[in-house]
Amino acid sequence: MKLTHTLLLFGILLSYTAFGQTHNAYYQTLVNQVSADQLESKLTSFANFGEKQLGSPEASNAFNWLVDLYESWGYTSIEQHEVNAWGESGYNLIVTKTGTVYPDTYIIIDGHYDTINGPGANDNGSGTAIILEMARILKDIPTEYSIKFIHFTAEEWGLIGSYQYVEDIVLPQNLDIRLVFNIDQVGGIAGDINDTITCEQDEEFPSSNNSQSSLFTNQLMTCVELYSDLETNLGEAYGSDYVPFQEEGFVVTGLYEYNESPYPHTSEDTLENVDFGFILQVAKATMGAICHFAVVQEDMSVNDANFDQVQIFPNPVDDELIVQSNSAKISKIHLTDLTGKILWSSSKVESEMKINTSHLPNGVYLLNLMKGKLSSSKKIIVQHK
Numbered sequence: 379m380k381l382t383h384t385l386l387l388f389g390i391l392l393s394y395t396a397f398g399q400t401h402n403a404y405y406q407t408l409v410n411q412v413s414a415d416q417l418e419s420k421l422t423s424f425a426n427f428g429e430k431q432l433g434s435p436e437a438s439n440a441f442n443w444l445v446d447l448y449e450s451w452g453y454t455s456i457e458q459h460e461v462n463a464w465g466e467s468g469y470n471l472i473v474t475k476t477g478t479v480y481p482d483t484y485i486i487i488d489g490h491y492d493t494i495n496g497p498g499a500n501d502n503g504s505g506t507a508i509i510l511e512m513a514r515i516l517k518d519i520p521t522e523y524s525i526k527f528i529h530f531t532a533e534e535w536g537l538i539g540s541y542q543y544v545e546d547i548v549l550p551q552n553l554d555i556r557l558v559f560n561i562d563q564v565g566g567i568a569g570d571i572n573d574t575i576t577c578e579q580d581e582e583f584p585s586s587n588n589s590q591s592s593l594f595t596n597q598l599m600t601c602v603e604l605y606s607d608l609e610t611n612l613g614e615a616y617g618s619d620y621v622p623f624q625e626e627g628f629v630v631t632g633l634y635e636y637n638e639s640p641y642p643h644t645s646e647d648t649l650e651n652v653d654f655g656f657i658l659q660v661a662k663a664t665m666g667a668i669c670h671f672a673v674v675q676e677d678m679s680v681n682d683a684n685f686d687q688v689q690i691f692p693n694p695v696d697d698e699l700i701v702q703s704n705s706a707k708i709s710k711i712h713l714t715d716l717t718g719k720i721l722w723s724s725s726k727v728e729s730e731m732k733i734n735t736s737h738l739p740n741g742v743y744l745l746n747l748m749k750g751k752l753s754s755s756k757k758i759i760v761q762h763k
């Protein structure tokens with residue numbers, strides 16, 4: 379019975395999706411690092427540059443400030459992409475963090491930094507401050523997928539910066555993009571109750587990418603619920619920098635405020651008129667989502683206090699895994715495959731051990747550490763060069 383089989387398979391897929399995405403304690407430690415002070419200071423600097431239209435000194439100042447921040451955090455892949463329109467020019471900023479397992483596949487998190495008719499505290503200082511906070515926290519956190527943090531210009535003139543980026547770079551370089559995650563106008567309204575965020579899915583032509591967008595947007599909604607205090611609303615992706623990507627068949631999702639502010643594109647789009655508490659919650663939700671989309675790799679030294687002296691590296695590993703236990707007094711170590719079959723074991727644990735992984739097929743393994751009655755396991759990825 380073909381119909382029955384189809385329904386059964388659909389049911390299995392649905393439950394896998396629902397149960398596959400659970401609260402992750404390590405992601406939560408990163409969400410907890412999202413700082414209200416950092417967000418407020420970035421947003422304040424952003425607003426104080428004034429109106430940042432393409433070609434203006436204010437836009438140039440804001441661009442240089444963004445570059446300086448990324449450099450101060452130690453990012454090295456910082457590119458400027460020239461944008462030209464109506465006799466004016468400026469730059470998109472693209473900062474790349476390389477993934478450990480899929481270095482050539484990108485999660486793009488983007489938002490525009492140009493503003494029109496005002497300082498743009500909400501539109502889009504809010505998204506800009508959140509992207510910066512993600513980049514600050516994730517600098518030294520390994521992710522399986524590469525991340526591109528992109529600050530577009532000339533969005534307010536008709537998505538010109540993102541259209542030119544897709545045309546000049548994405549298509550000629552045939553970039554492998556897993557997801558474009560756009561953040562635009564998530565500042566809320568000061569004095570209002572801002573307790574809901576709209577998660578945006580692609581409902582436009584072409585339709586080939588719509589179901590994937592729906593899947594990622596559902597995951598985004600789950601992340602909002604898991605890692606912030608906000609409620610979710612499902613909306614349609616339109617009128618922002620994901621559009622040039624979605625038109626070329628890429629998978630997009632986005633965040634936009636549900637309680638829509640009347641101030642954007644006016645001189646009233648100021649720090650006084652946004653809700654900093656709401657921006658903090660959107661930033662927490664975004665951090666949970668980026669951990670999920672880029673697949674942050676857990677660091678056992680952070681998530682398990684009993685084994686906090688143990689360093690395990692590199693991960694992913696090619697032919698030799700190093701375990702440094704220092705003062706942790708590990709009594710036994712073994713490496714298993716995902717079925718639990720022991721592939722390597724040692725009960726004579728020295729302060730530094732080297733485990734030969736050269737013969738293991740590429741894949742996921744578990745390193746189990748025991749200390750008296752305590753045990754902990756860490757996911758190890760074998761990836762031969």
Ligand SMILES: [Zn+2]
Nearest residue numbers: 501502562563
């Ligand atoms: Zn905007």
